[in-house]
Amino acid sequence: MSFTNQEKFVDHPRRWALRGDLLDFTAAPAWGDTTPAAVRFDPDHWLLIEDGRIVGRQAETPDDSWVRKDHAGQLVLPGFIDTHVHCPQLEVIASYGTELLDWLQRYTFPAERAFADPARSRAGAEVFLDALLASGTTAAVVFPTVHKVSAEALFESAAARGMRLITGKVLMDRHAPDGLRDDVAQAERDCIDLIDRYHGQGRLGYAVTVRFAPTSTPEQLAMAGALCRADASLYMQTHVAENRAEVAWVGELFPQARSYLDVYDAVGLLHPRAVLAHGIYLDDADRRVMVERGAQIAHCPSSNLFLGSGLFDWPGAPFAVSLASDVGGGTTLSLPRNMGDAYKVQALRGERLTAWAALHAATRGAAQALQLGHEIGGLSVGQVADLCVWDWAVGPVAQARDAVVRELHERVFAWMTLADERNLAACYVAGRPQR
Template sequence: MPDLNPSTPSTGPGRKLALRGDLLDFTAQPDWGQLDSPAVRFQPDHWLLIDEAGRIAGTQPSEPDASWQQVDRRGRLILPGFIDTHVHCPQLDVIASYGAELLDWLNRYTFPAERRYADPAVAAAGAARFLDALLAHGSTSAVVFPTVHKGSAEALFAAAEARGMRLITGKVLMDRHAPPELLDDVAGAERDCIDLIQRWHGKGRLAYAVTPRFAPTSSPAQLAMAGALCRADASLYMQTHVAENREEVRWVTELFPEARSYLDVYERVGLLHERAILAHGIWLDETDRQLLAARGGQVAHSPSSNLFLGSGLFDWPAARASGLGVSMASDVGGGTSLSMQRNLLDAYKIQALSGQRLSAWVALHAATRGAAEALGLQQEVGHFGLGTLADVCVWDWARGPVAQARDERVAPGHEPQALHERVFAWMSLSDERNLHSCYVAGQCRHQRDS
């Protein structure tokens, strides 16, 4: 089984680095609604120590000795890099497209954009643009859909390797109900997957995800092939969509009348396991939630996309009550921003519409340590624990007069509820413009010009 928590990253800082700022991460999962959560670890005006291999060597309040290269970002917030657990590389081209629900969206916008990725040059340029955009928004790890083209997955793997990023992706499987130029076949898709797995899975910080787009675009034979790949290698991930839109759910019922539910389509062929990432899950029932939790899979909650496409309101408390893991995702281009803060704010609004209040702690945990744990990568990313890779982002607490005025009102106190007030304001009012710098395994991969 490939080592998905590499002992040495492909790139590191090559020198000891100390970052100074307000450190915030999590030691466990915060309870719903608890504002003074013991799971929150806040270390104001501390130094984050990063060793020569790009791993976190500790934190301390005092200035480190002269052997450390000091980067003083006092007065700024330092967080683990965000982990985007569901996003589409080629859909940057169609972000913010007008007036469609899910199935119309695919036919009108997504499929035409994805056809272009048959061209290797388009795929390479798109992968580079996409990963640089993730870093510029503070996301240092991602679970990504490319296209049905083998070359689009290869381009993503190569571009992520060059940047030292943690990336999980795999060629999209799609052999029906799509334009002919985007269809594969079972035997050819299986050969492509096996070749990509052999070349990329477990190489550095890369991992392969078996990727049926969603049940309607894969024949029963193709879904069975995907399940067989997962059974043959338990270290493989699986990513797909489930129960996003009511019309989609109705369609799946027609296509798979033998299945109890949409989720059961995947269960019958062995696609539900502890490395399964299912986007959306809005219309899962309690039986489905308990089944997915029992299999160890997770829902990649995509709030911006759910609102923009009018798909529905995800019941996060019900998922938690079932023991189901929930991570955070941008789902660009159905989602309208790669900014995790904008997506977290949309998640708050969704819960508010359901009479719930999503705390900043639960939200941020789902985009950092919680996502890492759901992916089995908690030894590598998602928090500031000793030995984790230094995927770290430095943020301004406030940008612009409105946010600055709000921050001045809440900044003085560090008691638990006052801290939550400040972090919630930051989560609500910030976006990629607040990002000062982004480090991947201790290497600065993005920094604001001024």
């Protein structure tokens, strides 16, 4: 990397240009297609950025009125969008020997209880968001804890970085230990206060956050649904059909429901801004409901493999699918590494995930599913300059592989499989350098 004129690159120049191999999407690639027209690849081009937004892309070197940042020979992508991740679980990542329900009791709940302390929440939010950026993730849908202060800390820390962040206080009024339960009335007051203070402020969005059906009473689920119905601009995030034992437990707790997904649908939690993590054990009727409501599944391949939850049927999904790390059940915040795990999940099902489908789900596809395609997920004129620059290959193995690639998909697939946060050369949020 080097500057190509005499003007020093400062923290946030009003007008600047970035040179590199620009890659994004103009549409969703078809499953299995390695040469889709939807891929837009402009090698050795310039991206023009003004006041934090993209204002052009061109082959010609911009004139000296632009501060120029030279990343020639490096891959320039939109910043990744992680649609399901847990801030307080960084400390329990890579914990041994459990499936989902045991994982919660042994590792997750003890870690989350500490976030009742405002100082702990603030410190946790700072470390977490810096770790996202260090992995090339510039926007995220995040679970904090049941504590109101944990959501406040995330909102404040994200605002300080200019990040697009969606989060909300976790709702959990049963089947959780002391220190991690709320009640319906207080939870509703907390949600309303957080919505009033943060939702739609800058790049922040509020998500009505139901941990999962077993940890909310029917009364709390009804309250959450009422919040969603009262304001269609709110998001909703939860878990669904991740693990067979979990699905069976939901059946025992909600015998009147046709399915796990039906528990949420019955109270109005499924809508076009609903993000449901996992969705491994959905039946055909559930899939139809997902399409009708416009909701999305956040696919969490690393977590599904690590916890032994199951294999998500991606090509059979008629609804939007985005990509997520689900740390700490997932073992990495790096979405390229999660793309590699997603390929392995589909390979175990006898399917082949292209680099294009994986990359689209972490960029343009996720942005559109969140109704944010006008803002993030691409390198188009008018979008916010959330972007990352990557080395195509780091280390002797990756470099040897990259030296013999024959076409673009092969190169991107090798990058997707072998890259991690070491490949990240630069990260920008709204045009501001983050590293």
